[in-house]
Amino acid sequence: MIRRTLTLCLATAFALAASPPLFAHAVLLGSNPAADQVLDVAPEEIVLNFNENVGPIFIRVLDLSGSEVGNAGEWRVEGNDVFLPLGDTLTNGTYILTYRVISADTHPVGATFVFAVGEPITDASAVATADSGSTAWTWVVALNRLLLYGSVLLAAGSALLLLLMSLSESSIAATVAQGRGAAVVALVTYFLAIGFGGAEMVLGGPGALFSAGAWSQAMGSTLVPSAVIGIPGALILLYAYRAAAGAPAAPLLLAGTALTLGGFLVTGHAATAPPVWLMAVMVGVHLVCAAFWFAALRPLGLATRSASIQEAGTLMVQFSNRAVWTVAALFVSGAVISFVQVETLANVFSTDYGVRLALKIILFLVVLGIAAMNKIKLTPKLEAGDAAGAASLRRSIAIEYGVMVLILVAAVSLTLPSPPRAMMAMADAAGAGDDTVVVTGTSRGYTVSLEISPAKPGNNMVMFSFTDADGNAVEMQRVDTSWSLPAAGLEGIDRQAEKMGPEMFHLMTSDLILPGEWQVRLGAYIDDFDKVNITTTVNIQ
Amino acid sequence: MMTPQQFLTALGGLAVGLFSAAALGHNYLVETQAPAGYVHDLAMRVPHGCLGSPVQQVRIKIPEGVYRVTAEHRTDWDVTLTMREVDPPVPGDGGRPITETVDEIMWSNAENPLPPDRTGEFRFRAKLPDEVGRVLYFRTLNKCVEGDDNYVDLPAENLTLDDPEFHAKFWAFMTASSTPAPYLILTKPERPQYPWEWESMEDRAHALPEREKAAAAD
Numbered sequence: 001m002i003r004r005t006l007t008l009c010l011a012t013a014f015a016l017a018a019s020p021p022l023f024a025h026a027v028l029l030g031s032n033p034a035a036d037q038v039l040d041v042a043p044e045e046i047v048l049n050f051n052e053n054v055g056p057i058f059i060r061v062l063d064l065s066g067s068e069v070g071n072a073g074e075w076r077v078e079g080n081d082v083f084l085p086l087g088d089t090l091t092n093g094t095y096i097l098t099y100r101v102i103s104a105d106t107h108p109v110g111a112t113f114v115f116a117v118g119e120p121i122t123d124a125s126a127v128a129t130a131d132s133g134s135t136a137w138t139w140v141v142a143l144n145r146l147l148l149y150g151s152v153l154l155a156a157g158s159a160l161l162l163l164l165m166s167l168s169e170s171s172i173a174a175t176v177a178q179g180r181g182a183a184v185v186a187l188v189t190y191f192l193a194i195g196f197g198g199a200e201m202v203l204g205g206p207g208a209l210f211s212a213g214a215w216s217q218a219m220g221s222t223l224v225p226s227a228v229i230g231i232p233g234a235l236i237l238l239y240a241y242r243a244a245a246g247a248p249a250a251p252l253l254l255a256g257t258a259l260t261l262g263g264f265l266v267t268g269h270a271a272t273a274p275p276v277w278l279m280a281v282m283v284g285v286h287l288v289c290a291a292f293w294f295a296a297l298r299p300l301g302l303a304t305r306s307a308s309i310q311e312a313g314t315l316m317v318q319f320s321n322r323a324v325w326t327v328a329a330l331f332v333s334g335a336v337i338s339f340v341q342v343e344t345l346a347n348v349f350s351t352d353y354g355v356r357l358a359l360k361i362i363l364f365l366v367v368l369g370i371a372a373m374n375k376i377k378l379t380p381k382l383e384a385g386d387a388a389g390a391a392s393l394r395r396s397i398a399i400e401y402g403v404m405v406l407i408l409v410a411a412v413s414l415t416l417p418s419p420p421r422a423m424m425a426m427a428d429a430a431g432a433g434d435d436t437v438v439v440t441g442t443s444r445g446y447t448v449s450l451e452i453s454p455a456k457p458g459n460n461m462v463m464f465s466f467t468d469a470d471g472n473a474v475e476m477q478r479v480d481t482s483w484s485l486p487a488a489g490l491e492g493i494d495r496q497a498e499k500m501g502p503e504m505f506h507l508m509t510s511d512l513i514l515p516g517e518w519q520v521r522l523g524a525y526i527d528d529f530d531k532v533n534i535t536t537t538v539n540i541q
Numbered sequence: 542m543m544t545p546q547q548f549l550t551a552l553g554g555l556a557v558g559l560f561s562a563a564a565l566g567h568n569y570l571v572e573t574q575a576p577a578g579y580v581h582d583l584a585m586r587v588p589h590g591c592l593g594s595p596v597q598q599v600r601i602k603i604p605e606g607v608y609r610v611t612a613e614h615r616t617d618w619d620v621t622l623t624m625r626e627v628d629p630p631v632p633g634d635g636g637r638p639i640t641e642t643v644d645e646i647m648w649s650n651a652e653n654p655l656p657p658d659r660t661g662e663f664r665f666r667a668k669l670p671d672e673v674g675r676v677l678y679f680r681t682l683n684k685c686v687e688g689d690d691n692y693v694d695l696p697a698e699n700l701t702l703d704d705p706e707f708h709a710k711f712w713a714f715m716t717a718s719s720t721p722a723p724y725l726i727l728t729k730p731e732r733p734q735y736p737w738e739w740e741s742m743e744d745r746a747h748a749l750p751e752r753e754k755a756a757a758a759d
Contacts (some may be wrong), residue, residue: 051593443697523694529602529645529680531693533718 028111029080031097035113042090042117046070046097048082054101057110059084060489062096064457064513069095092118096513098490110491112484114513121510137199144196146412148189150294150405152230153287154182155237156260157295159253160288165318167299168311174299176248180241182295186260187234190227197223223267230263261287279340286333289326294404296323301397304382304390312390313383320375327368334364353414360410367403370396441522441536445469448522448534455540457515464497464505466524466532473503480523481507485516492521512540568681568692569723571662576730578671580609583679584664585723590657591685597654598684599663600647602693604677606670608633610643613664618650654686673729674702678722694718702726 032047033039046061059082061070070086077083082101093116100110114121158179161167167175195209237256240248264287265280296319303312338361342354374396381389437455441448451463462481466474479497484490497505512518522534571584590596603610608631612620625644633639648663655661669677680693696714700707715721732744739745 444695525691528600528682528691529693531691531695533694533697 031113033097033115035115036121037115038120039115039117042088042092043086044088045086046084048099048101050080050082050101053077053080054082056082057100058489059099059101060097061086061090062098062488062514064094064096090117094119094121094513096490100489100491112490112493112511114510137196140199141193141196142412142415144189144192145415146408147185148193149408149411151182151185151189152234152260152264153291153294153408155179155186155234156257156287157291157293158182159237159240159248159257160292161295161299162248163250163253163257164292164322165315168303168315171299171303171315174302175295176241178295178298179237183234183238183241183256183260187231187238190230190234190263194223194227226263226267229266230260233257233259233261233263257288257291261291279337282333282336285329286337289330289333293323293326293330297397297401297404301394301401304394304397309382309385309387309390312393313379313385316374316379316382316393320379323371323375327371330364334361356410356413360407360414363403363407363410367400367407370400370403374400437538439536439538441520441534443534444532446474446524446532446534448524448536450520450536450538452538455538457513457540459508459510460512460540462497462507462509464507464522464524465503474526475502476505477525477527479505479525482521482523483509483511484519484521485514486519487516488514490514512538515540567719567721567723568683568690570679570725573724574726574728575669576734577669577673577675577727578730579734580666580668582664582666583725584662585679585681587655587661587663587683589660590655591683591688591690593657594685594687595654595657596661596683596685597651598647598649598682599661600645600682600684601663601665602645602680603643603667604679606672606675607667607677608639608642609666609668610646611666612643612646612648613666615648615650615663617653618648621647621649623647657685669725669727672727675727676700676702677725677727679725680722690720692720692722694721 028048029051030049033043046059048059054077056075056077058073059075060068060072061084063069070084070089075082075084082099094114095116096112096114098110098112158175161175162172162179195215198215199209199211233256236252237260240252240256261284265283300312300315300319303315338357342357374393378389378393378396382393436451436453439450439452441450445468447467449465449467453461464479464481466476468474476499478499480494481497482492482494484492493511495507495509495511497507500506516539518538518540520536520538522532522536524532524534526532566588568588569586571586575581575583585599585601587596587599608627610622612622614620622643623645624641626641627639630638630640646663646665678695680695682693683690694717696710697717698710700710700714704710731747732739
């Protein structure tokens with residue numbers, strides 16, 4: 001997510017400033033409204049702040065039909081600022097700001113960006129929003145998701161522990177207490193996920209959580225069915241943990257576990273990937289095993305502290321015997337899920353998702369190593385009644401717990417970028433549809449194929465693939481794009497495409513806001529020095 | 542509506558902007574022409590940082606056919622040379638075959654980078670190919686503390702001086718890109734580079750006083 005935020009900042013900075021990639025030229029330092037900003041009330045004037053005194057050639061505000069609004073041409077320059085008064089001419093909607101100015105070194109520079117008044121920027125779909133905008137809500141959503149994952153695993157895992165192991169009275173009490181606390185957190189976070197998710201989707205401001213728009217936006221997403229399944233599960237577990245002084249009733253524990261974990265099966269990249277039957281089973285197995293393991297750690301740690309050393313030893317042996325199967329199942333299910341998501345080994349290192357997945361696997365191996373040491377070296381000591389063994393086991397379990405939390409963080413980070421599988425599928429779907437436009441361009445023997453979908457004004461997805469003179473796919477290092485609409489006087493909008501596979505780049509863009517013959521200038525880097533420049537046009541209708 | 546003053550500003554700005562675009566702002570070689578076949582000192586001018594960010598690394602890709610490259614030391618800056626193989630080997634100094642040569646020069650200084658509002662000169666020495674009329678491109682990457690400027694754009698088609706459309710194509714190259722690769726045109730040398738190679742009087746004539754020049758001409 002940090003990477004994406006950075007990319008966005010860079011892209012925005014690029015879009016505003018990079019059309020003149022020279023310091024000698026004027027640079028837009030800031031503006032009001034800013035690019036992609038959603039304003040509550042119409043601004044009375046546009047302010048562009050440059051690094052130096054500039055002479056405007058034009059500053060225009062266009063509505064989505066392309067006609068100029070505001071007080072056309074009545075700009076004024078004060079120091080390094082350029083003002084364009086608007087009066088009260090702007091009704092709610094999305095607007096395009098395009099300008100061209102002359103810098104002190106006499107170079108004309110210009111740019112185009114979009115802002116909105118009173119409503120989200122055009123019909124920003126959830127997909128485009130995820131890729132084209134990011135607010136503090138993105139962080140809130142991630143944090144809430146981390147709490148949700150942790151609490152659901154602990155709530156359900158505590159139930160599994162009670163069901164699968166014969167525990168001493170004190171261990172039962174510890175497990176029930178852990179489950180109860182976790183179930184409360186799960187309940188709250190399942191619910192908040194809807195509001196936070198909605199606030200993120202509408203790119204809302206600080207008050208967005210309490211806006212009807214955010215919640216109604218989230219209603220259409222899988223967050224709602226997820227909560228509808230998960231919240232009753234958490235309630236059942238809460239009731240089960242509260243009900244008895246001894247071990248809670250098995251049917252309640254089973255039902256609660258199935259539902260709290262089941263909430264995860266209707267949402268997310270993994271469980272909804274085809275083949276759904278296989279993936280849902282695999283994700284289910286993965287969750288059950290992870291829950292059992294994660295929830296066991298705290299009661300085990302407490303046992304080494306309070307119970308008699310032999311009793312703790314018996315408990316460890318009991319857990320270890322089950323953990324062997326848990327680890328095997330975790331590994332197999334994790335491998336299947338990863339394989340389906342990443343598709344080829346090459347994608348692991350060439351995509352963001354792949355790198356995060358690799359990180360999670362490494363953390364898993366670390367925790368596996370700690371667990372193996374606990375089982376092979378420390379547990380026998382404990383059985384033999386070695387008090388020093390109990391202390392080192394307790395430390396080791398604490399470390400294991402910490403790494404487990406890191407794995408959860410990695411798991412949450414995996415939910416942020418789209419996996420290669422989803423992107424390829426989107427590309428395929430786009431390729432199959434009637435609304436995809438394919439254009440090509442050639443330079444120096446290299447050909448780019450641009451698939452743009454739906455090629456209508458508004459949000460578009462663009463896929464770039466490159467071939468050499470012999471028709472072989474070429475792997476590019478980086479692809480810069482610049483979009484302009486000369487007929488409407490829209491200046492170049494610069495965006496860097498994102499690498500999604502060895503030979504594929506993509507760009508989600510809401511910049512193609514007006515219909516017309518858009519000019520696309522591509523700078524594709526084969527290596528640091530070898531750049532291919534290709535220009536082509538795309539008809540947006 | 543545009544006021545007449547705004548219109549004039551715009552028109553004037555556009556005109557001046559267009560005609561000076563090529564010379565302003567980009568990395569360039571201080572001397573853009575050099576005699577073919579000479580061992581020559583070259584200087585890459587870095588005129589500014591990346592959008593106000595200081596330049597901390599400059600990388601120059603040495604074109605094919607340019608050998609015996611040495612980079613100038615700059616106080617506080619590290620120089621790294623990357624080599625490439627020369628296959629088949631070419632005859633070098635004193636007939637010794639050259640089997641590898643510099644592929645890339647990299648100057649870096651993260652601690653004390655070049656301020657964005659100062660120019661810098663990155664010098665190197667090289668044996669230029671004996672190909673009169675060839676245009677060499679020294680593609681250069683400026684890496685800044687934040688961002689980078691990549692002067693790596695080449696002309697859409699090969700430029701040769703004997704092409705009657707040379708000037709138009711060169712103009713198109715310089716205006717099509719905001720980051721053209723710095724270029725060097727190899728000119729016809731008037732005489733061999735070193736005085737001990739000036740065997741004929743003709744080679745020496747330029748250095749003689751007028752009357753002896755006349756005598757030499759007779």
